[in-house]
Each structure stands twice: as structure tokens, then as C-alpha cells.
Amino acid sequence: MNLFTEIRSLVVGALETMQSEGALPGGLVFDNVTVEPPRDVAHGDMATNAAMVLAKPAGMKPRDIAEALAVKLAGDARITSAEVAGPGFLNLRLAPGLWQAVLRAALTQGEDFGRSDLGRGKKVNVEYVSANPTGPLHVGHTRGAVFGDALASLLDFVGFDVTREYYINDGGAQVDVLARSVYLRYLEAHGATVAFEDGTYPGDYLIAVGEALMAKVGDAYVDQPEAVWLAEVRSFATDAMMELIRQDLKSLGVEMDVFYSEKSLYGTGRIEEALNALDAKGLIYEGVLEPPKGKKPEDWEPREQTLFKSTEHGDDVDRPVKKSDGGWTYFAPDIAYHYDKISRGFDMLIDVFGADHGGYVKRMKAAVSALSDGKVSLDIKLCQLVRLYKNGEPFKMSKRAGTFVTLRDVVDLVGSDVTRFVMLTRKNDAPLDFDFDKVLEQSKDNPVFYVQYANARVNSVLRKAREAGIDVEDATLAAADLAQLDHEAQLAVAKKVSEWPRLVEIAGRTNEPHRxxxxxFDLASDLHSLWNRGNDQPDLRFLQEDDPSATQAKIALARAVTVVISAGLGILGVTPAEEMR
Structure with a gap:
């Protein structure tokens, strides 16, 4: 039950009636008419911008439209008052029975409350993490993993057919560096003294891989030239790292539907097929690019390259897909990979990248637009850096040096639930401070604790009610006399519960799980506020001695809160707390 959608339909219906009566001209489009919570709760329960957005196309004053619309709406039993404010906003107050209906819907539908068909079953591919398979996932990958996984769950909740995908970057030179690093650990396992040079990875995480390689091949690669062992060790090391990455993701509660290898694009004709598709559209040509900004003319050597006309699809400059020596650029396999996604029938593509990939956004969107003739959308979400703190001091990480903070380090210190929730307490494109001490604090300043505490508080009330012999099954609570919930603090909680279906649709439409x-957090705050008021006003307490009817009504409200908290935490990948310890 989306109460905001219901009231918007009422508003649009009233506008259409005004048209039929000649109070509004015909031909108006109501797409931009909204009904939403007012900025100030003192102004009412909902507000509509109808008069403001229709004034210009209707050739009328906003207040004139608002006043006429108010008269129409006031005649509906669901509206107790419709008041014009400012230049033409319309504030609405709703009948109490609507809030009761929302609570009953939450109790009846359970964690399906708020689900919608917004996505209409469209197929969406969410690609996230996609780290180079050169070592364990670090804290930067953790944020992308949590964001991507929560986004996938959110889209599923609002009716999309979601595929979670990991792109294995195993086609570049960094995998050869990994192989050489593992070979050094392999030699070390045989008793040799080795030195990590030329950018090889010195991290201890490769010790076990080197030992496993020795167990597999014995001394077959000792003192052998690189040509003998590189290909085999590269494959062995990549498999070992991907198994480590899978286990890291599992510790965070992330499971992928697809692992797609970049290497599978090379030597298989897939890159050529994608570029031929662009060539057939007249978008591939031989040319010379202008020097990059900031390059001095004497530093620039113009070279003819194979280029993609990405500027025809919104990019700033055309992009090379083949170098002058005939090798592919990094962009070419990325084009082929997204062409493969399009060929698999996805209606929408979402890529979750690190902040350092900002320069890739326009070219990648241009490629998808060109390859799909604009039929498949691509949204690229950039995740900014995570700054780690412990004991008031910043944590540093350096993947090359082997001293980075891993995903597993974070999960082991604070747990998966805390990690996931905290990673979503900022919008993805804003930097995030992760303080290991503060995220475990039991205070209002810690949002994950505050939300979990609200859920645990309600569960404690449910346990006490059952011990007192009061029936608090959801079906019974849904049938309770909810008209007893008439205090402003109780109604504030009910109104916040009513916002859930609207909120989750907005979050799904904008691809923003942080919402x-x-x-x-806001819902938990309202619940805690009501709870604390019960300390001074006994009639607001959830358990009312000698009054089972009042108790059931009040617990129905609290239980509706936990229904929504459970659904919301489920989207975030967090387990609701039954009790706090």
C-alpha cells in the first residue's frame, strides 16, 4: 500500500474533473505533479505542487488553481483539510483511518510491504567489485561491494530481474606481475632467498599460494626460464586469488550470479565482433587525436590510430580502440564486455566503479548507447574513498607494499552487519570516514546501533506481552482497534511507516540504496522518541496493564516499525537484531 500514490491519484483525478468542468484547460500533462511529505510537519500530512507546475501551461495563477483544487479535494472522505500556502502549494491533512490502514497493510504483508512493480521485470545487470585478481579485497573494494550488493537487492525489491556480476580483470599485465610474485613465493617455499623487485607484490597473502604451487608441481619450475612457467603460474595464481576473493565476499554476505573473465575476450573474436558492430554503424575510423590538455606541442607525437566516434554519443573526444602498434587499448575489451551484456538481453546496465574511474564514465556510456542504438541504459556509480580511523589515528593502506587493510580485516574487527550498514551511511559519491571505535559505540551517534536497538526494543515488548498472555501475532494485531492510536507521537510513527513504499521506490528509481x-535511522528515531515519552506519560507505554486492547493497538504500531526495519535491513544485507548485548 503506497499511500502517497493513492493520494496522488486522488489529486490527478480532481484535476481531470476540473478539466471536464472547464476550470482547467485541456491538454495539460500531469507527469510532474507530485504528492510528498511537507518540509514542515506542522503544515500537514502531505503537500502537492500541482498548482505550481500547472500554472504556466494552463495560463493561470497558481493560487487560483490551488484554491479550486482544494475545494475538490475537501469533498473526499480521505481529506480532512486542504489549505493553500505561499504562492500556490497545497497542504493536505488526512483522515486518521488512512494511517490505521497503512499499519494493517504492514502487518498483513510483512516484509513484502513496500514491494512494487516499478521495474516491471526488466532485466538489469549490476556489475560491482570487479577488482584485479592480484590479492585480497581491500577496504575500498568493500564499499563498492556493499553498495553494489545493496543496490541489487533494492532493485529486486522494486520489481527488477537482477543479475549480480563480477568482471575479473585477468587480461592485463598486472596478472603477469602476480604470476612472477607467486613464482618468487614458490622459490621461497623451496628455501631460496628472494627479493621483490620490479613492482612485484610482496604481501604475505601469496606465501600460501607459493606453497600450494610447490605442492602441485614440486621443483619442476625451479631455475626454469619464465617462458616455461609463466602461463601455468598465471592461471594457477588467478584461480587462487579468485577463490580468496570469493571467500572475502562471502564473509561480507555477497554472492555473485556471474563471474566474467576479461581474458575470455582475447583471441576469441569477441573484441573484433563488438568493434565490427560499431564499424557497421560508421563509428570506427582511422585518425589522429588532438594532443591531450596540458601537453606541450614538443611532447606530443601525432599517431594514426583506430578510433571510436564516441563524440556522436555524448563523449568529449573520440577514443582510441587500437594502438598504432596494432594492440588493443584498455577500452577495446571493455566495449566488447558491455556488448556481451547487451547481447545477453539486459534492459539496463549498472557499473559500480571506484572514484579513480571517473574519466571512463562518458566513453563507456557512449559505447553502450552506440552498441544498443540507445535502447539499453548504462548508469555508472562511482564510490569515493573510505578513510579508516582507529584509536583516533588514520589507518593507511598500500596494496603494493603488502600492508593494506583488507575487507576481511574490517569484517573481523566489527562484523559484516556493522560494516555493511556503515558503508551505506553516506551517498556513494561522497567520501566516508570509518572509525572502528565509533561504529561499535552504543549511542544515538551510531546509526547502526540506533536502528538495531529500535528493533530489539520492540522484540522485548513482544516477549513481555506473550509472557503476560497477550496475543501479539501479526494477524491479531492487524485486527486490533487502531483508532486508539491518536497521540501525535504515535501518529508521527505511523506517518513515517507510511513513507516506506514511497521511499523505497524513489531509492530504486535513482539507484541510491543509502536512502x-x-x-x-529516521524511523528508529521516531520509535525511540515515542518510547521515551512513555517514561513520563504511562498511557503511551506499549504495555498497558489490565488493558489488552490498548496494548495490542500500541504493539501493532511498534510491530509495523519492525516489519519495515526488517525489510530495509534486508535490502542493506544486514540481519535485524533480536536483542542487544
Whole structure:
């Protein structure tokens, strides 16, 4: 039950009636008419911008439209008052029975409350993490993993057919560096003294891989030239790293549907097929690019290259796909990979990248637009850096040096639930401070604790009610006399619950799962506020001695809160707390 959608339909219906009566001209489009919570709760329960957005196309004053619309809406039993404010905003107050209906819907539908068919079953591919298979995932990957996984769950919740995908970057030179690093650990396992030079990875995580390689091949590669062992060790090391990455992701509660290898694009004709598709559209040509900004003329050597006309699809400059020596650029396999996604029938593509990939956004969108003739959308979400703190001091990481903070380090220190929730307490494109001490604090300043505490508080009330012999099954609570919930603090909680279906649709439409975390914190705050008022006003307490009817009504409200918290935490990948310890 989306109460905001229901009231918007009422508003649009009233506008259409005004048209039929000649109070509004015909031909108006109501797409931009919204109904939303007012900025100030004192102004009402909902507000509509109808008069403001229709004034210009209707050739009328906003207040004139608003006043006429108010008269129409006031005649509906669901509206107790419709008041014009400012230049033409319309504030609405709703009948109490609507809030009761919302609570009953939450109790009846359970964690399906708020689900919608926004996505209409469209196929969406969410690609996230996609780290080079050269070592364990670090904390930067953790944020992308949490964001991508929560986004995938959010889209599933609002009706999309979601595929979670990991792109294995195993086609570049960094995998050869990994192989050489593992070979050094292999020699070390045989008792040799080795030195990590030329950019090889010195991390201890490769010790076990080197030992496993020795167990597999014995001394077959000792003192052998690189040509003998490189290909085999590269494959062995990549498999070992991907198994480590899978286990890291599992510790965070992330499971992928597809692992796609970049290497599978090379030597298989797939890159050529994708570029031929662009060539057939007249978008591939031989040319010379202008020097990059900031390059001095004497530093620039113009070279003819194979280029993609990405500027015809919104990019700033055309992009090379083949170098002058005949080798592919990094962009070419990425084009082929996205062409493969399009060929698999996805209606929407979402890529979750690190902040350092900002320069890739326009070219990648141009490629998808060109390859799909604009039929497949691509949204690229950039995740900014995570700054780690412990004991008031910043944590540093350096993948090359082997001293980076891994995903597993974070999960082991604070747990998967805390890690996931905290990673979503900022919008993805804003930097995030992760303080190991603060995220474990039991205070209002810690959002994950505050939300979990609200859920645990309600569960404690449910346990006490059952011990007192009061029936608090959801079906019974849904049938309770909810008209008893008439205090402003109780109604504030009910109104916040009613926002959930609207909020989750907005989050799904904008691909912003952090909105769910923010909403859950606000909902928990309203519940805690009501709870604390019960300390001074006994009639607001959830358990009312000698009055089972009042108790059931009040617990129905609290239980509706936990229904929404459970659904929201489920989207975030967090397990609701039954009790706090």
C-alpha cells in the first residue's frame, strides 16, 4: 500500500474533473505533479505542487488553481483539510483511518510491504567489485561491494530481474606481475632467498599460494626460464586469488550470479565482433587525436590510430580502440564486455566503479548507447574513498607494499552487519570516514546501533506481552482497534511507516540504496522518541496493564516499525537484531 500514490491519484483525478468542468484547460500533462511529505510537519500530512507546475501551461495563477483544487479535494472522505500556502502549494491533512490502514497493510504483508512493480521485470545487470585478481579485497573494494550488493537487492525489491556480476580483470599485465610474485613465493617455499623487485607484490597473502604451487608441481619450475612457467603460474595464481576473493565476499554476505573473465575476450573474436558492430554503424575510423590538455606541442607525437566516434554519443573526444602498434587499448575489451551484456538481453546496465574511474564514465556510456542504438541504459556509480580511523589515528593502506587493510580485516574487527550498514551511511559519491571505535559505540551517534536497538526494543515488548498472555501475532494485531492510536507521537510513527513504499521506490528509481539507511535511522528515531515519552506519560507505554486492547493497538504500531526495519535491513544485507548485548 503506497499511500502517497493513492493520494496522488486522488489529486490527478480532481484535476481531470476540473478539466471536464472547464476550470482547467485541456491538454495539460500531469507527469510532474507530485504528492510528498511537507518540509514542515506542522503544515500537514502531505503537500502537492500541482498548482505550481500547472500554472504556466494552463495560463493561470497558481493560487487560483490551488484554491479550486482544494475545494475538490475537501469533498473526499480521505481529506480532512486542504489549505493553500505561499504562492500556490497545497497542504493536505488526512483522515486518521488512512494511517490505521497503512499499519494493517504492514502487518498483513510483512516484509513484502513496500514491494512494487516499478521495474516491471526488466532485466538489469549490476556489475560491482570487479577488482584485479592480484590479492585480497581491500577496504575500498568493500564499499563498492556493499553498495553494489545493496543496490541489487533494492532493485529486486522494486520489481527488477537482477543479475549480480563480477568482471575479473585477468587480461592485463598486472596478472603477469602476480604470476612472477607467486613464482618468487614458490622459490621461497623451496628455501631460496628472494627479493621483490620490479613492482612485484610482496604481501604475505601469496606465501600460501607459493606453497600450494610447490605442492602441485614440486621443483619442476625451479631455475626454469619464465617462458616455461609463466602461463601455468598465471592461471594457477588467478584461480587462487579468485577463490580468496570469493571467500572475502562471502564473509561480507555477497554472492555473485556471474563471474566474467576479461581474458575470455582475447583471441576469441569477441573484441573484433563488438568493434565490427560499431564499424557497421560508421563509428570506427582511422585518425589522429588532438594532443591531450596540458601537453606541450614538443611532447606530443601525432599517431594514426583506430578510433571510436564516441563524440556522436555524448563523449568529449573520440577514443582510441587500437594502438598504432596494432594492440588493443584498455577500452577495446571493455566495449566488447558491455556488448556481451547487451547481447545477453539486459534492459539496463549498472557499473559500480571506484572514484579513480571517473574519466571512463562518458566513453563507456557512449559505447553502450552506440552498441544498443540507445535502447539499453548504462548508469555508472562511482564510490569515493573510505578513510579508516582507529584509536583516533588514520589507518593507511598500500596494496603494493603488502600492508593494506583488507575487507576481511574490517569484517573481523566489527562484523559484516556493522560494516555493511556503515558503508551505506553516506551517498556513494561522497567520501566516508570509518572509525572502528565509533561504529561499535552504543549511542544515538551510531546509526547502526540506533536502528538495531529500535528493533530489539520492540522484540522485548513482544516477549513481555506473550509472557503476560497477550496475543501479539501479526494477524491479531492487524485486527486490533487502531483508532486508539491518536497521540501525535504515535501518529508521527505511523506517518513515517507510511513513507516506506514511497521511499523505497524513489531509492530504486535513482539507484541510491543509502536512502534506505537514512530512512531507517529516521524511523528508529521516531520509535525511540515515542518510547521515551512513555517514561513520563504511562498511557503511551506499549504495555498497558489490565488493558489488552490498548496494548495490542500500541504493539501493532511498534510491530509495523519492525516489519519495515526488517525489510530495509534486508535490502542493506544486514540481519535485524533480536536483542542487544
Amino acid at each position: 534506505v539507511a537514512f530512512y531507517l
